[in-house]
Amino acid sequence: MNRTTGSRTIGSKTIASRPAGNRPTGGRTAARTTGPGAGTAPPRRTDARRPHPAPATARRRERLPRYWFAERLLLTLSGRRPVHWMLGHTLGAAYDQLAALAPYAPLQPAPPGRSPAVRHCDEFRPSPGVIEAFARIEAGDRLLALAFRLEHCTDQRWRCSAVELGGTRR
Template identity: 65%
Template sequence: MDHPPAPHRTAPGGRHDSRGPGRLAPARAGAPARRSQLPRYWFAERLLAVLSGSRPVHWMLGHTVGDGYEHLVRLAPSSPLAANGPRPVLRHCDQCVPRPGVIEAFARISAGERMTAMAFRLEQGADLRWRCAAVELGGERITVHM
């Protein structure tokens, strides 16, 4: 008697979802996006890395152009967010959207007991990529035109 072949299992035994190894769970309606997938957090983490001296300024090359990149080249060596002690950490980042295609974000950065504010503006280009248009750190305005 011939039996049809057994179905091929793709999930480990006892697993009740459709995810395989290395796959993310499907997005649920109303589920919050992962922090790193939000443009404001993505840029805040990268600006923090450059302005703290833990990443070179050319790491932002694809996200800045013209005078903006040149200004970051001049600013980064002073590492305005560098800390003598604990590494600065992005604690929170929020945003307001004054109009479609523009995000004005503000972040809290801590290093030990010290708290610093960073604000920046993101603008979405015709290619739908977000680019940083301005940065303000602890009251010092750093303009980054795209």
Template identity: 60%
Template sequence: MPTRTTKTAKTTRAARTARAGNTARPPGRHDQRRPGAAVHRGPHHWFADRLLAVLSGRRPVHSLMGHTVGPAYDQLIALAPADPLCDRLTPVVHRCGRFTPGPGVIEAFARIATGDRLTALAFRLEQGTDLRWRCAAVELQGMRP
């Protein structure tokens, strides 16, 4: 009497994968969606986050020493709080934008939200001969974040 063989789940899955092609989607998912492309954030976003960290007291001023040029470092020292961040609300960058007046220069702004209060932050970035961006000027309008 011939013996009857049964397919195992492992061989069935391998056969389905070979037939359908090697797909990266989870089993049972039939649409062709993929994760969206990564959003390229410019240097003004990076500087807005770092400047906010310094101006709110979460990072020391000297953390931006190599990223500033001209009077910007002195402006940061004058604007940064002397006391560290305590029981205050954590400020966040609400919106960040930029204007490019010429090659190698970005004039940027950031709206800083602290609770229901907004503060304006304006800064100028200049690209050096080594193609690194450096902050050349910082202004803060409104209450300190």
């Protein structure tokens, strides 16, 4: 690299680059320009009614116990994951409720191809270490309610202790 002009020669081509004294101090110094997906835009959604949450919003949501559990309950109740996938995250009664609901796949999308999604999830904390959460689930053209209770156990993990769907119990 020629330090005075900030360029380098590769073969017979001269490529201009940043002068040596102007490099950033942390992180990556150059954007990725090769490899799969480089220079291509992400696929566009055809369903404009419900856009994907922004990546930063999705990451913030994932850190909240209520969204984490709502997503996993949705995957189980839509038939995309087996019930035993939630075994370590539920207490006895909640696991039994999931096992009773899951064979019906109540959150399976009505028109095939459109996956159900958590539109919104909120919580109420009746006492320390307890979260009563409620979520709005969009499955096709239906909007369903999902309610669940989380308890902070002695091993410092949140576990689901009750699940109800659409206000009725099966």
